[in-house]
Amino acid sequence: MRVTVVGTGYVGLVSGACFSEFGHHVTCVDVNADKIKALKAGSIPIFEPGLDALVERNVKAGRLDFSTRLGDSVGASDAVFIAVGTPSRRGDGHADLSYVYKAAEDIADLLYGYTVVITKSTVPVGTGAQVEKILRDRAGDKEWDVASNPEFLREGAAIDDFMHPDRVIVGTRSERAQAVIRELYRPLFLNETPVMFTALESAELIKYAANAFLATKISFINEIADLCEELGAEVQDVAKGIGLDNRIGRKFLNAGPGYGGSCFPKDTLALLRTAEEINRPLRIVQATVDANDQRKKSMADRIIKALGGSAKGKHVALLGLTFKPNTDDMRDSPSLDIVPALLKAGATIAAYDPEGMEEARKLLPEITYCDDAYATMDKADILVILTEWNQFRALDLDRVGSLLRQRILVDLRNIYGRGEPQAHGFEYRGIGRKNVG
The missing domain is CATH 3.40.50.720 (NAD(P)-binding Rossmann-like Domain)
Known part of the structure; x- marks a missing residue:
């Protein structure tokens, strides 16, 4: 054809x-x-x-x-x-x-x-x-x-x-x-x-409803992650436990810094506007959007807390800028909330992303861009993992520790278990995990 x-x-x-x-x-x-x-x-x-x-x-x-x-x-x-x-x-x-x-x-x-x-x-x-x-x-x-x-x-x-x-x-x-x-x-x-x-109308709504539902799962597990931190539970265990229920499913239950990209933020907002026009408000979708916006804004506070409560004069090593791995898409990435907040708090930032730096330079020109992951860490006060690229999953932690001023790792994607970084002398902070201070 x-x-x-x-x-x-x-x-x-x-x-x-x-x-x-x-x-x-x-x-x-x-x-x-x-x-x-x-x-x-x-x-x-x-x-x-x-x-x-x-x-x-x-x-x-x-x-x-x-x-x-x-x-x-x-x-x-x-x-x-x-x-x-x-x-x-x-x-x-x-x-x-x-x-x-x-x-x-x-x-x-x-x-x-x-x-x-x-x-x-x-x-x-x-x-x-x-x-x-x-x-x-x-x-x-x-x-x-x-x-x-x-x-x-x-x-x-x-x-x-x-x-x-x-x-x-x-x-x-x-x-x-x-x-x-x-x-x-x-x-x-x-x-x-x-x-x-x-019908035409059903097909159009299926797309929006699917994305809104998946976005809701993400915001839901992120809020459960906050509960886990306060109650001593492990969000990954909770996510696995509920995901094994076929009515719920395992996908889109990874706690993190919030969703971004070209679809979920735009489509949830458009669906809300469509519903408002016919006076049928979608309260769950609205709550999802609000929770995600707040989620992304709160991530800088976690990093500042790990720095002892102040980022002034501190150097942050940031791994990952795109909203997810295997893409160069920066649209609505959590980095677009986190980086400006850290800069406003007085931090300097060195970042590396395998594919997203060309676009990131246009959106975040104030930070330093490095040629590889380890180059970001030289004399940094903290290492932050923001995007779960595979090459960040097996860092040489001894080398990382030798480059950093302080052995502090904030893992916003939970790609490491606490035990491994702690065995190398790191203060480790993940998402939705007990004893993460």
Whole structure:
């Protein structure tokens, strides 16, 4: 099949590359000429494990190409995906749908033959109906259907998530559109992947509800972690104990400094605004958002407490800046709350992140960036682990201790057990653990 993907951001580029791996011919289109030029030259604008090789392989096979011109591919496409950004709108938190609607208008003018126009971007309920109205107004004499196909890609594991998904959600009642989308995802049928067809509105809400629920699990276990510290319990044991209940599940029960990234903060806020508009407040989601905001702000206080109550004149070694490992994404990362708070308290900071420093330099220019983890620690008063990159899990603690002024380790991801750092003379402080002072 022939496919056009509008937008070469995270979702568009990953989806386009994976569809081409399925054997379809895919053209990824973007208005950013510099990005398209770079992609044509083999330069991938985001860090996602395996994506560079996937793109290179399918470009060489002639199944994947890039263009700035929608007219090069839309007319010949069986399916056109809208995968443009929907950032939070300044001032009110609503999703900015201007890029989605502009893409729909441009697509409508270029349709030729039967085409399914599919929204892949995360959009509030009612967006698909508005896209349908745009096509009706501008291409009412042409053959088309509208569908919603939300993505469920985790940064750092996006390719595997696309190739081996838990489910595929499709919002459309058109049997003709369903047939096209079944053909697009046909390789997944070999894995017996559930494909669920719903109304447009249901598909749109499934995406938001899923992310809000996962965000709620994170905020929940973080609050339980605070209880554990006061009551002498171990949050990892509590999380495992409740996660073994199949009704709860083990995932997203890792206590830490709060969630960030491109999805949870934006999507929970957009869902709240949608609910407010129809006077159906979502109190649990609101509590999740409030708890997470407070969580990120409170992390600097933990570090200052470990320094004896004052960060003035202290040097902090910080490992990890991105909101999670295996990505260069800095959006809403806890580091964006922690670093400014420590600087305001009088600390100096040296940081290292395997992939996120280029973006971090734009957002946090006041700190020192180092070439490796150990370089951050020279004469530092404390070591803080903020992102659980694998290379931070097996540090040479004797070497770490020899570099630090004080053997203090604040582990905001619980990647170490207390026993190992303490055996090397460290004062160790994790999250949700007893006797962590």
